[in-house]
Amino acid sequence: MQDEFAAMRPHEFLPVPGNHLIASSAKILGAPHVRAWIRRGLLAIVLLMSFRILQFFPGMQYVQELWFAFCWLIFVLTYFPWKISTGLRFSTFEVYLLVLMVAGILFPAWGASREFGQPLIYGMLAERGVGTFGMWLLLLNALRRRLITLADIEAALLVLAWGTFAIYCLMRLALSPANFSSYGPGFIADSGDGTLIFKLPPYFILYGVVYYALRGFRTRRLKYHALAAVLFLFGAVGLTERWLTVSMGLTVIIFLFRWRRIGQLVTSLSIFILLTALGLFAAMVVRPQIVTSTAGKFGDAFSVISTGTAGTDNSANARLFESVRVLPYIRKHPLLGNGVLSNQWQGGGQQVLGGYFYGTDIGLVGITFSYGLFGLILFAWQYRFALRSASWLSSDAHSPLRDATIGFLLFTALNSLTTGLFLWYAEITLFFVTLLIAMKAEAQSLPSTKSRPQPAIAEGTGGE
Numbered sequence: 001m002q003d004e005f006a007a008m009r010p011h012e013f014l015p016v017p018g019n020h021l022i023a024s025s026a027k028i029l030g031a032p033h034v035r036a037w038i039r040r041g042l043l044a045i046v047l048l049m050s051f052r053i054l055q056f057f058p059g060m061q062y063v064q065e066l067w068f069a070f071c072w073l074i075f076v077l078t079y080f081p082w083k084i085s086t087g088l089r090f091s092t093f094e095v096y097l098l099v100l101m102v103a104g105i106l107f108p109a110w111g112a113s114r115e116f117g118q119p120l121i122y123g124m125l126a127e128r129g130v131g132t133f134g135m136w137l138l139l140l141n142a143l144r145r146r147l148i149t150l151a152d153i154e155a156a157l158l159v160l161a162w163g164t165f166a167i168y169c170l171m172r173l174a175l176s177p178a179n180f181s182s183y184g185p186g187f188i189a190d191s192g193d194g195t196l197i198f199k200l201p202p203y204f205i206l207y208g209v210v211y212y213a214l215r216g217f218r219t220r221r222l223k224y225h226a227l228a229a230v231l232f233l234f235g236a237v238g239l240t241e242r243w244l245t246v247s248m249g250l251t252v253i254i255f256l257f258r259w260r261r262i263g264q265l266v267t268s269l270s271i272f273i274l275l276t277a278l279g280l281f282a283a284m285v286v287r288p289q290i291v292t293s294t295a296g297k298f299g300d301a302f303s304v305i306s307t308g309t310a311g312t313d314n315s316a317n318a319r320l321f322e323s324v325r326v327l328p329y330i331r332k333h334p335l336l337g338n339g340v341l342s343n344q345w346q347g348g349g350q351q352v353l354g355g356y357f358y359g360t361d362i363g364l365v366g367i368t369f370s371y372g373l374f375g376l377i378l379f380a381w382q383y384r385f386a387l388r389s390a391s392w393l394s395s396d397a398h399s400p401l402r403d404a405t406i407g408f409l410l411f412t413a414l415n416s417l418t419t420g421l422f423l424w425y426a427e428i429t430l431f432f433v434t435l436l437i438a439m440k441a442e443a444q445s446l447p448s449t450k451s452r453p454q455p456a457i458a459e460g461t462g463g464e
Contacts, residue, residue, distance in 0.1 A: 075134030111339025161208030
């Protein structure tokens with residue numbers, strides 16, 4: 001697609017004719033590739049803040065709160081006037097996101113008020129982050145109007161994958177986590193053996209792992225597998241939990257089964273296992289304690305799951321105790337849940353429930369406790385939109401961004417079994433669902449599309 005600024009003539013950017021310095025600067029700023037990278041830089045900032053990557057970094061808490069307020073403000077001032085100008089037509093997915101924004105605030109606030117007596121305002125403010133959903137509504141409409149492109153988003157995601165990789169590696173090399181222990185569990189965590197580590201959100205790095213791994217399978221080029229291995233084994237070291245690692249492995253294997261015949265599957269798996277073994281060997285040489293500690297944690301977790309009794313791993317034990325603690329509440333309100341407790345009201349779940357408790361620790365159990373089965377189904381419905389959009393797209397019209405989007409959504413679905421990612425961090429999964437829907441809309445708009453023929457969905461119609 002031709003860049004929207006490509007047709008502009010240089011003099012259209014010159015505020016003062018005859019000034020060669022200003023003229024040169026204007027030409028540079030008016031160049032299509034410069035405009036594109038400005039868009040991509042702004043997109044990267046939006047994604048970085050909306051994914052809450054920096055929320056618990058020192059000094060960033062108030063910046064994140066300002067971002068939440070900005071999201072609500074820009075949504076109210078921009079989205080509805082935008083829709084009014086087009087005749088108040090909404091797609092099914094837009095209606096779904098609007099319902100999530102309302103339900104995501106009122107539903108848990110009402111539940112906590114009913115069960116624990118928490119004032120409604122505390123519950124509503126505890127879920128203020130759902131305002132980021134509105135950014136994806138704006139993104140979807142911006143993609144429809146060609147204000148930004150899927151290429152812009154792909155570039156921004158890769159910049160963030162390698163950017164966070166570099167920052168996290170530098171932090172581990174140059175900073176001591178013990179010096180930041182006062183910043184709490186959001187930024188610092190215990191590795192399980194008494195060693196403090198940085199607790200850093202790995203989502204962009206994990207997206208990069210999926211992107212390069214699947215691109216390697218498509219192109220059969222070893223360099224992409226190597227890039228995926230570097231991102232995962234060195235960029236996400238210390239950031240990946242046990243089930244997260246298993247979820248990533250399952251995602252890769254599922255795509256291998258879908259894309260390869262038996263002989264090719266064996267070859268690809270052999271290469272994948274070899275690269276993993278080489279990476280583990282390198283990690284063993286550099287940080288042997290991490291490898292042995294991780295192996296021990298897998299064994300401890302399996303023991304807790306298989307026996308149902310506490311073991312030697314504190315993390316697995318905590319999740320077991322948290323699940324047992326909320327079971328009476330789930331039996332009491334299985335459909336509508338018990339709401340979300342704000343940390344600003346009587347100490348939050350730590351005090352109200354009497355002991356260590358974070359709903360995000362126990363995956364689907366934590367979601368059922370807070371939102372009930374109704375809330376679980378409501379938020380999980382986003383994957384239906386993703387499946388419908390992915391199945392509509394032609395199997396031979398693939399692209400690295402499309403493969404990575406589908407792959408990352410599969411990863412989040414698997415990982416959500418123990419983390420509840422699709423609800424507690426719904427802004428992440430909903431962003432990728434939005435991308436799939438935008439890809440479907442773009443494919444429908446192409447006159448020579450090879451996707452299954454269906455009526456094109458204009459902006460605001462009943463389709464996704």
